[in-house]
Amino acid sequence: MSVEIARHWRLNPQRYQLVGEECPHCGHKMFPPRDVCPECADNSHQPEFKFSGRGEVFSYSTVYNPPEGYEDNAPYTVALVKLEEGPLITAQLTDVRNDDVQIGMPVEMTTRKITTQGDEGLVIYGYKFRPQLAA
Amino acid sequence: MRDVSIIGIGQTPAGEHWDRSLRHLAYDALAAAMRDAGVERADALYVGNMLSGEISGQAHLGALVADFAGLRGAEAVKVEAACASAAAAFRQAYIGVASGLQDIAIAVGVEKMTDDVGSKLTAGLASAADADYEVIHGISFVALNALIMQRYMHEYHVQREDFANFAINAHANGVGNPNARFREAISREAFLKSNMVATPIGLLDASPMADGAAAVVLCPTEQAREFTENAVRVAGSALAIDSLSVHDRRDPLWLQAAETSAQKAYRQAGVGPQDIDFFELHDAFTIMAALSLEASGFAGRGKGTWLARDGEITPQGKIPIATRGGLKARGHPVGATGLYQIVEAAQQLRGEAGDNQLANARLGMTQNIGGSGATIVTHIFERVH
Ligand SMILES: [Zn+2]
Numbered sequence: 001m002s003v004e005i006a007r008h009w010r011l012n013p014q015r016y017q018l019v020g021e022e023c024p025h026c027g028h029k030m031f032p033p034r035d036v037c038p039e040c041a042d043n044s045h046q047p048e049f050k051f052s053g054r055g056e057v058f059s060y061s062t063v064y065n066p067p068e069g070y071e072d073n074a075p076y077t078v079a080l081v082k083l084e085e086g087p088l089i090t091a092q093l094t095d096v097r098n099d100d101v102q103i104g105m106p107v108e109m110t111t112r113k114i115t116t117q118g119d120e121g122l123v124i125y126g127y128k129f130r131p132q133l134a135a
Numbered sequence: 136m137r138d139v140s141i142i143g144i145g146q147t148p149a150g151e152h153w154d155r156s157l158r159h160l161a162y163d164a165l166a167a168a169m170r171d172a173g174v175e176r177a178d179a180l181y182v183g184n185m186l187s188g189e190i191s192g193q194a195h196l197g198a199l200v201a202d203f204a205g206l207r208g209a210e211a212v213k214v215e216a217a218c219a220s221a222a223a224a225f226r227q228a229y230i231g232v233a234s235g236l237q238d239i240a241i242a243v244g245v246e247k248m249t250d251d252v253g254s255k256l257t258a259g260l261a262s263a264a265d266a267d268y269e270v271i272h273g274i275s276f277v278a279l280n281a282l283i284m285q286r287y288m289h290e291y292h293v294q295r296e297d298f299a300n301f302a303i304n305a306h307a308n309g310v311g312n313p314n315a316r317f318r319e320a321i322s323r324e325a326f327l328k329s330n331m332v333a334t335p336i337g338l339l340d341a342s343p344m345a346d347g348a349a350a351v352v353l354c355p356t357e358q359a360r361e362f363t364e365n366a367v368r369v370a371g372s373a374l375a376i377d378s379l380s381v382h383d384r385r386d387p388l389w390l391q392a393a394e395t396s397a398q399k400a401y402r403q404a405g406v407g408p409q410d411i412d413f414f415e416l417h418d419a420f421t422i423m424a425a426l427s428l429e430a431s432g433f434a435g436r437g438k439g440t441w442l443a444r445d446g447e448i449t450p451q452g453k454i455p456i457a458t459r460g461g462l463k464a465r466g467h468p469v470g471a472t473g474l475y476q477i478v479e480a481a482q483q484l485r486g487e488a489g490d491n492q493l494a495n496a497r498l499g500m501t502q503n504i505g506g507s508g509a510t511i512v513t514h515i516f517e518r519v520h
Contacts, residue, residue, distance in 0.1 A: 011267060032268055038383065059289070059387075061281035062334045063273065067261060068254035070273035078274050080282050080382055088382035090269045090282075103289045114271060124271070 008124055015126035016111060020087070022049040031087045053109030054132065055083040062098045069115045077101050081129050095130035106132040139232045140359040140366040140519070143172025143352035144478045148314045149345040149466035151249045157184075157191050161200045161245040164348035164474075168241065172352040173362050178237035180204075180211040183224030183244035185470035187213075189259035190251050200243065209241075215470070217263035218419065219505030220244065222374075222473030222512035225351065229372050232353045243350035244471035256344070260469070263506040265380040277341060277420070279381055279507045281333040284422035287388050288335065291437035295335045298421035299326040300443035302339050305418060305457040308450065309464025311490030312479075316345045316466030340421040345466030349474035351481065356519075364520055367481045370498070371400030371515035379509045388437075392511035393430035393502060400500070401432075404515040408432035411515070412496045413455040413483060415476040417504035418462050424448075427502055428456070431513070450493060458483060459491050473503030473512060484518040 013019040020031035025042035029049055036043045058080040066074040077093045079101070093101060094112055107129040114126045145167025147160055155163070161182065169175065182196040193199065194213075201211035214224035221244025228240035248256060260276045269279065287293065302321060309315040321339060329339040359366035375395035381387050401407055408431060416431075418424040425439025433454050434442045447453040459465060459479040462472060480499040482488045496518065503512045 014268075038378070059282045059286035061278045061285055061336075062331070063275060063278050064331055064333060065257075065275065065277070066273055067257050067270075067275050073273075076273065078272060078278055078282070080286070080387070088387070090272055090274060090380065090382045092272050103286070115273065126271070 005122065008122070018051040018053055018109060018127060020049050020051055021046040029085050029087060031083070031089055051083050051085055055081045055107060055129070057101060057103055057105045057107055058082040058088055059103060060093065060101045069117050079129065081107055092128045093130065094128040108132045136233045137235055138356035139229050139353055139369045140356040141351045141369065141481050141516070142354050142359050142362040142366050143168040143170070143174065144350070144481045145171060146314055146349040146475060146478050147347050149347035149468055149475065150316045152346040153249070155346070157187055157193060157196070157245060157247045158199055158203045160247065160346060160348040161243050162204050164245070164350040165200070165204050165241060165243045168350040168352050174239055174352055177206055177209045177239045177241045177352070179228065179231050179240040180206055180209050181224040181227045181240065181242045182211065182213045183221030183242065183470050183474060184213055184246060185215060185217055185220050185263070186246060186248065186259045189255055189262070191247055196245070200245070216510040217505035218417070218467070218469045219473060219503045219510040219512050220470035221349070222477070222501065222503030222514065223510065225474060225477055225514070226372055226374055226512060228353050229369055232355060238354060238358070240353045241350060242353070242474060243348060244474035245348040246468035246470045247346050248344045248468060249346050268382070269380050275333060277336055278333040280420040280422055281336045282381060283387055283426070283507065284335055284420070287422060287425070290388060293437070293440055296327060297440040297444065298340060298425065299323050300440070300448070301418055301421040301424040302326055302463055304443065304448050305461040305463035308458055308491055309460025312459040312465060315460040315464050316343055317460070317464045336420055342419045342462035342467035345468045347466065347468035347471050347475065349471055349478045351474065351477055365485045366519055367484045368517040368519050369514065370406070370517040371404035371513070373399035373403070374510065374512045375399070376510050377508055379506065381507050384508070388426070390426045390430040390504070390508045390511060392508060393427055393504070393513070396511050396513040397431040397502070400513045400515050404517070406498060406515065410498055411454065411500045412498050413458050413493055415458065415461070415480050415499065415501045416456050417472070417502055418457055419467055419504065423504060424456065427504070431502065450491065455493060458493060459488065473501070476501040476503060477514065477516070480516050484516055
């Protein structure tokens with residue numbers, strides 16, 4: 001396994017399933033996982049917590065000058081999503097027109113291609129968020 | 136702990152220096168500061184820099200710059216804290232002299248950005264943020280600030296237009312600074328029409344990149360008179376951190392590290408925001424100017440733009456900011472910026488600010504921000520002559 005692939009492979013539980021942690025001491029739910037709880041500094045082993053993937057748009061920005069490797073979708077909209085369990089998460093929005101995005105909009109996680117990196121064209125998949133489908 | 140003063144200052148113009156490499160730029164500023172102080176040696180050199188590895192393929196700037204400047208007798212090290220590298224380097228020099236371990240310490244901030252204006256630069260700047268959980272999602276450094284600004288406008292019912300005054304003031308002041316990258320005033324119309332980079336941040340919300348270097352020489356205050364009649368005393372110095380990523384902040388609209396470092400600096404100096412005569416803040420984006428004014432105690436929460444609207448940030452106002460153009464007009468050579476701010480504050484307090492000179496400036500404050508608010512360094516300087 002090349003070091004570049006390892007860097008992404010070890011993040012698969014987060015990228016594909018939003019696996020974070022819940023502090024056994026204060027109950028704080030965190031994404032991504034941490035070795036020390038930022039709220040109470042507890043550093044005992046923290047059990048995994050899988051987030052539902054549902055939340056709402058806390059803030060957003062449409063990017064017109066994308067970084068290298070992200071040009072294909074530009075202009076695209078990135079967002080801070082407030083997960084229903086509490087934490088904020090940074091991600092791209094998808095399946096929505098840039099002009100239709102609003103703060104407070106209900107969104108849900110979906111798995112998509114995020115970028116292609118490096119000379120070998122390493123494709124990285126992971127979470128994006130789309131408008132919640134009406135139940 | 137010993138009291139510490141600035142006895143020499145130097146800077147290069149901020150701009151495109153095609154003919155000067157990293158080491159030359161650093162030396163230009165450093166040599167100017169040493170000439171100004173009348174010193175020929177130093178015990179220590181702290182080099183503030185962010186991007187030398189990415190842009191110039193050069194690490195290890197402490198030894199490089201010290202050797203190039205004829206300072207082989209000095210200990211030397213690079214200090215990196217993203218866009219706050221230079222003020223962080225200054226603080227290390229301050230600690231060195233205050234501790235008694237060093238008598239003459241020099242801090243120089245240097246950045247060479249125009250050797251790569253493309254993807255390497257964008258990627259290098261983004262490396263101040265969380266690579267695995269922010270940058271991977273196609274978030275540029277501008278976009279991170281844009282996420283903060285969009286939410287700010289939503290929560291506080293502020294329009295993009297309300298931020299124009301920050302850019303207009305900075306550019307008006309930049310006209311009088313011979314070292315500024317842009318020396319032209321801008322109009323409200325130009326601000327409103329400027330192209331979007333990452334909504335709601337337009338081109339004229341953002342500071343321009345630049346090459347540049349700035350430096351200061353420090354010594355114990357009780358020895359300062361041996362060198363100069365124009366010493367500037369370091370009255371307060373503090374550095375604080377917050378989460379690296381915006382999404383991990385308890386409140387993404389509050390610069391906790393600005394509040395913490397400002398409060399520490401106020402306490403050390405024995406003053407409060409009402410005593411500060413001018414404030415060189417980190418206006419990398421207009422939103423950062425507003426947040427900095429609020430967290431440092433100059434404006435209520437959500438009311439940073441009100442100060443700008445009421446003209447209080449201009450040279451005639453209650454708390455002049457960006458008095459020599461700020462990051463917006465002077466330019467933002469990232470790892471050098473914090474020392475430009477400090478050199479400019481020293482110029483004001485020495486009465487050497489030329490067309491930008493404030494009347495009776497006695498206490499000046501500087502604030503240098505790394506990343507989107509993760510490292511914030513606040514200093515208070517006092518005129519003693
Ligand atoms: Zn906890």
